[in-house]
Every structure is written in structure tokens, then in C-alpha cells.
Amino acid sequence: MPRNKKKGETAVKARVNESCIGCGLCVSTCPQVFEMTDEGIARAVEGELSAEVAGAALDAQAGCPVNAIEIA
Template sequence: MKAYVNDDTCIGCGACPEVCPEIFHMTDEDIAHAIDGEIPSDLVSRAEDARDSCPVDAINLDE
């Protein structure tokens, strides 16, 4: 599973890196960015929590 942030939709609220900082971080432009590689299996649940915490549905998790 991989994580993607739609940077056109992200409003920079900072929720996703708070929920799962191993996968998401904020860029200098105050937009969230996800790691490029596969989400480690032990972090999938929190990555899903981060997706669910996004107020604008900007996060997609792809099998």
C-alpha cells in the first residue's frame, strides 16, 4: 500500500503528520507530502487513520 496526497486539495491543516508522522510530513509550502515507498505493514492502520482525519479527503491509499 502507498499513500498519496492531492496537493490541489490539501489545505495544510497539519492533521495527517500529527496522526502518522512516519508517513506524512508538511513541505515548505505547508502542503502535506507522503513518503514515496510502500507503507510498512505496522503503519497501515495509522495511515488509514490519517486519511480518515483529513477534512478535505486529500489522502488516497492505494493497494
């Protein structure tokens, strides 16, 4: 049974996988979702993306040079 979504949530989450080379592009494109870690790679916020940031997160995914961003 599908769970109820909270208003403004999209039920999708972002994840940065091990292919990340730390170029920083996603952080520039969508700082609401992505940040650089002390290890010099990107990470995504925990939890479901809000509708406001989902579009920018998809733009960041499209711009990632190594396809390290998973949004599902």
C-alpha cells in the first residue's frame, strides 16, 4: 500500500555513489542538496527531496561528469 506523502515532498532521494571525483559541480548547481565532505567528495542530504529542490537536484545529476548522482 502506498504511503502518504507529506505535502511538498517528492518521495525521491538523492545519493552520491563511489564514482564521485569531487569536482564540486553538483554543489554549485544545487547547494540545497549537495555538499562537499572533508574527504573531498560530494554527499547528498538525507531524506526525501522537497519539490522545491528536486528540479535543481536533477540538473545536478545531469551535469555530473561521471554519473555519480543517483536520484530515485
